[in-house]
Amino acid sequence: MxxxxxxxxxxxxxxxxxxxxxxxxxxxxxxxxxxxxxxxxxxxxxxxxxxxxxxxxxxxxxxxxxxxxxxxxxxxxxxxxxxxxxxxxxxxxxxxxxxxxxxxxxxxxxxxxxxxxxxxxxxxxxxxxxxxxxxxxxxxxxxxxxxxxxxxxxxxxxxxxxxxxxxxxxxxxxxxxxxxxxxxxxxxxxxxxxxxxxxxxxxxxxxxxxxxxxxxxxxxxESECAALYCTKVPLEKMEFATGNNKRTNIAAPGQTLMIVHMRRDTVDITTVRINEDKTSQQVYKSSGCPWGCSKVNEKFEMFLVELIGAETVRTFVEKHVFDYQDLQMDFESRKREMKWSDDQIPIKLPDPLRQLWERAEGKDVDEILEEKACLGKIEFMTGRLFLEAKIIQRFVQSTIDGLLKYMNEEVFADMSNLSVNSIILVGGFAESSYVMQYVKDNLRSRNIPVMRPHLPDLAVLIGAVLFGQNEKIVTPMVLRHSYGIAMTMEFVPNKHKED
Known part of the structure; x- marks a missing residue:
């Protein structure tokens, strides 16, 4: 260059x-x-x-x-x-x-x-x-x-x-x-x-x-980095949830953006305003809630226990640690890829788990699933369990419902004097178009566009590079607490008045 x-x-x-x-x-x-x-x-x-x-x-x-x-x-x-x-x-x-x-x-x-x-x-x-x-x-x-x-x-x-x-x-x-x-x-x-x-x-x-x-x-x-990246993404590279009628230039001066960083254990929320000089200023304190995507993982594991049996799952987890971790990673990947139009979601069934399951039940997987119809439509093919999409969607919905409750009752209620122009989802969980659409549908009454950037999982990293190039582009954060300092000078005769 x-x-x-x-x-x-x-x-x-x-x-x-x-x-x-x-x-x-x-x-x-x-x-x-x-x-x-x-x-x-x-x-x-x-x-x-x-x-x-x-x-x-x-x-x-x-x-x-x-x-x-x-x-x-x-x-x-x-x-x-x-x-x-x-x-x-x-x-x-x-x-x-x-x-x-x-x-x-x-x-x-x-x-x-x-x-x-x-x-x-x-x-x-x-x-x-x-x-x-x-x-x-x-x-x-x-x-x-x-x-x-x-x-x-x-x-x-x-x-x-x-x-x-x-x-x-x-x-x-x-x-x-x-x-x-x-x-x-x-x-x-x-x-x-x-x-x-x-x-x-x-x-x-x-x-x-x-x-x-x-x-x-x-x-x-992380939240400031993600916000910085989002203000640099061209509008044509922002994906909007279906039903968004407003397509605003999020980087325009005066725009107020709510960045929702959907992490594993928590969701971090940061609200910034774009200044006239294109710098961003935090206008509401960063906050977080325990409604990260690990809640979905927990519900999936509870579902496995109900489907396969607590003792069988416990044995699998203890004796086949890496197969269990591969199962977790596969579910993580499927969860991020989930779309609104999905009918089925394939989940890997590790062979050691299948063997333990069949041994415990005394029958093959297809026969077992016929008896588990009350849990939803589940099929076994090519080493995978094909779950009816509604099963996983329920896990996601209950988690996002917790996030939306927090946003409505804790964030929006406390910042009623601020007008948010856009809600931007970032992080690995934001890769799911189902998640983005569910957030939009349940915030419809607020009439705020919900979107995600082209690379939501890389928003923090790319923003960190931009931050390093110009740290002054982000103005100081709003502190979560107020701090005060009191000082008393030692009295010096002939220098200080006695009163």
């Missing part, structure tokens, strides 16, 4: 090196970085993205944000790799993502004589961020339990996760012929807006342990 004034390529490369000592850009000062790299550690998957400043300054700045395209994938979430990490006894990284899960499963299935001699001292962590949402205070000393009953401090596991993604991004730059220069690179890591200061400090500490200079690091709020 070229400098706008000179037409000369300003990116540091093997053929165009830049002496760091001559560069006046320092990211800890409020001066523009040449390169921004964002790392998003999601509940299930993680990813990095990067963008050069020269590309950001072009009209189509979203198109120039680059993601890795070579993750080894099983097809569940092809844009991301799972937050799984396998560590050797010395805490060095052995594998990451799908490869880590595969290697751990492979070694666990081998006879002891064929495993690495020190295998019992290895660590395997799956879905790292998910383990931070247990309601406990997160500190640098908080332990995290590995899948093989071992423990490490959570900050250390996070640091290794960030280290891997950081090194992947830097290696990608080098493969493309560019020289990574720390002095001119801004790193951004988004975190939930509802995290307390202690949890945010842990993420900061982990990033620095991973080798990121604290002066070059910004910890951003």
């Amino acid at each position: 070229t400098d706008n004034a000179t037409g000369i390529d300003t990116r540091p490369s093997r053929d165009n090196p830049v002496d760091a000592d001559t560069i006046t850009i320092h990211c800890d000062e409020e001066i523009t970085p040449r390169l921004v790299i964002a790392i998003d550690i999601g509940t299930y998957g993680c990813l990095y993205a990067l963008q050069w400043r020269s590309d950001y300054e072009n009209a189509n700045c979203l198109e120039s944000i680059k993601f890795p395209t070579t993750w080894s994938s099983s097809g569940f979430f092809p844009r991301k790799t799972p937050c799984c990490i396998l560590l050797k006894p010395d805490k060095s990284i052995a594998e990451f993502g799908y490869k880590a899960a595969f290697q751990f499963r492979k070694n666990e299935s081998l006879p002891e004589r064929k495993r690495p001699k020190d295998w019992k001292d290895w660590y395997f962590f799956r879905f790292v961020k998910m383990r931070l949402y247990n309601g406990e205070e997160l500190t640098v000393d908080t332990p995290m339990e590995a899948a093989n009953d071992k423990h490490l401090p959570a900050v250390e596991v996070l640091a290794k996760t960030i280290e891997y993604l950081k090194d992947e991004a830097i290696n990608k730059l080098r493969e493309d012929g560019y020289v990574y220069q720390e002095e001119v690179t801004k790193w951004v890591i988004p975190v939930p807006a509802i995290w307390n200061d202690s949890a945010k400090h842990v993420m900061q500490e982990a990033a620095e342990k991973a080798g990121i200079n604290g002066k070059n690091l910004s910890i951003a709020f």
Whole structure:
């Protein structure tokens, strides 16, 4: 990419090196970085993205944000790799993502004589961020339990996760012929807006342990990043729920946007207004409710217990951990793909679970399902249970009903003096067009357009890159609490009056 004034390529490369000592850009000062790299550690998957400043300054700045395209994938979430990490006894990284899960499963299935001699001292962590949402205070000393009953401090596991993604991004730059220069690179890591200061400090500490200079690091709020991305998405790339008659330019000055970030355990809601200078300003405090998509997963697992039997499911979960996790991932994928027009939803039935089920009932699956007609229409074909769509839709509806109740009674009621122009759904659960339409239909009386961007699951990551390019584009947040400071100066004779 070229400098706008000179037409000369300003990116540091093997053929165009830049002496760091001559560069006046320092990211800890409020001066523009040449390169921004964002790392998003999601509940299930993680990813990095990067963008050069020269590309950001072009009209189509979203198109120039680059993601890795070579993750080894099983097809569940092809844009991301799972937050799984396998560590050797010395805490060095052995594998990451799908490869880590595969290697751990492979070694666990081998006879002891064929495993690495020190295998019992290895660590395997799956879905790292998910383990931070247990309601406990997160500190640098908080332990995290590995899948093989071992423990490490959570900050250390996070640091290794960030280290891997950081090194992947830097290696990608080098493969493309560019020289990574720390002095001119801004790193951004988004975190939930509802995290307390202690949890945010842990993420900061982990990033620095991973080798990121604290002066070059910004910890951003996921909701603000998502809002920033949404204001940059062209209107033609926003998908509207059926029945939306108003198609407004959401990035126009004066527009008030409610960003609903549909995460795993919670839903975070942030409301921003677009200012005349195109910056965004939060106009209502960020809030969250416990109506994330994990509620749907819980209802599905309760349904499995009712369909298959509590004892059979318990045995399956305890003795076939990875098959159970594959079942969870398959359901997660199907849930995100669900459409309003679906008649059936296929769910993988792992072979070990089928065998346990048939053994417990003394008959094959087809015969068992004939006796379970009261639970809805269910068929078994090609290793999958084909569930009547209404079964899963009920799980989703009860979860979204909880979210809508919270929005109506807690958010809209408290911000009655604000007029919201658009509701934008982001996050993995927002990938479901069924979810978007259900939200729209049940907020019809408010006459607010409901939409989602082209890549709702990447809204936070892309927004984090944009935030790194211009942190001033987001004005300070509305605090959840008020703070006051009282100070009393020591009396000094001949300086202060006695009264």
